[in-house]
Amino acid sequence: MFYKQHFLKIINQKFYLKNKKIYVSVSSGLDSMVLLDVLIKICNFTICVIHCNFNLRGQDSDKDELFIQEFCLKHKILFKSKNFNPIKRNFSIQMMARKLRYDWFKYLLNNSYCDYIALGHHLDDSIETFFINLIRGTGIKGLIGINNFKKKMIRPLSFFSKKEIRLYAQENNIKWREDNSNYDHKYLRNRIRFFLKPILDYKFYNGFQKSIKYLYYEYVCSKTHIDYIYNSITIEKKKYPFLFKIDIKKLLILYPINTYLFKIFNIYGFSNPKDLKKIFNSQSGKKMFSKTYCLLKERTTLVVVELEYNNFFLKKKYYIHNIDTIKIPFFIYFFLSERKKKNHLQI
Incomplete structure (x- = not known):
């Protein structure tokens, strides 16, 4: 047996x-x-x-x-x-x-x-x-x-x-x-x-298992490095509502840039480095979407936000006609804009 x-x-x-x-x-x-x-x-x-x-x-x-x-x-x-x-x-x-x-x-x-x-x-x-x-x-x-x-x-x-x-x-x-x-x-x-x-045969299996173990160690080291880079270029991060901002200048000096773009943004559904690089040179307000996240280009930063909260970044006005229709509790979120202040107030 x-x-x-x-x-x-x-x-x-x-x-x-x-x-x-x-x-x-x-x-x-x-x-x-x-x-x-x-x-x-x-x-x-x-x-x-x-x-x-x-x-x-x-x-x-x-x-x-x-x-x-x-x-x-x-x-x-x-x-x-x-x-x-x-x-x-x-x-x-x-x-x-x-x-x-x-x-x-x-x-x-x-x-x-x-x-x-x-x-x-x-x-x-x-x-x-x-x-x-x-x-x-x-x-x-x-x-x-x-x-x-x-x-x-x-x-x-x-x-x-x-x-x-x-x-x-x-x-x-x-x-x-x-x-x-x-x-x-x-x-x-x-x-x-x-x-x-x-x-x-036995030698093949034994050698393969050793190689997989070494590759796993390499993967862990790589992931640890990416986590360190991610934290060093991140300006702001919030859990609720989920968002984080990345400094574009710090991101662009990384080499090889395609590898870093994939490693950092793939988890949010943005897996094509070519598309990500296009947004760097676009105007402020440019957006890219994955299934669950929105990537927003600001003047000097890239903002990743869950689609659930994407409406906070859209240029739309909302009117409340009947105060009795508001469900309690009622949440309002404010985000600091990088645009220059104007003399008049916009509601």
Whole structure:
């Protein structure tokens, strides 16, 4: 029973899961069925199985769901499933399915008494993600791979290779269903998996894990530096209403400017350095919008403000015709303008 002891020992070292309520995302494939078996042994049945049916493989999708449902009935485990119909829009069906899946996970975490959602990603997945991001173009963060613990979503198998997972399944007589789309070479991940298969051995895994660790340290150092720069060029910052002002002159002397622009403004939805540089030379009052924030050009500063409070910067007059319609409490916010004072009062 080597692999059973090996898995339980490492997961217990990396994650404290005893007496925790965990939702386990199960697809019926090898990885998620092994994850479910391991967590049953660790958590003493304080788990709930969740399953996403995207209806992309016809009857096979329904058979996957039925397979998991029957397993849960046999082992007296709570089972929740959700049906989706992902529609291809500006990105692939796979990306749309991923968004729908994670949106549901976030909903479950926010509306259920649940400590974690466990996912079946493993070491090979992280290696494949590394090369996918490398091919598409990415920074250090994209090369780190798949985070094994993020926002209450855990990946207990992330320390194990696909080979180890398969040996665990064979040793413990675990049944699973194969997804034939995993062998379709029209998907980039599958082509990378096929290419890497001959060179995946102990030395490769060991070297890869070391490289990921060093890249993570580099990422932490970079983030610490960006935080320092952000604080040094920020003139004003408020939590409520959320806004901050950045000194344009201090921002422009940074090099390489595109990297700093991306690092500082990407979190607010402004990810294109070319568009950001255009606003530097624009007139005061020029605005850019992301989904949740407004970027405003003032004479010497850039102001980032939540869209909820963007009306404070618009040139509009508001009239109150009936004082009885005002809801109590009534809030008014004032902001200091950089424009020159005029002799008359504007209301």
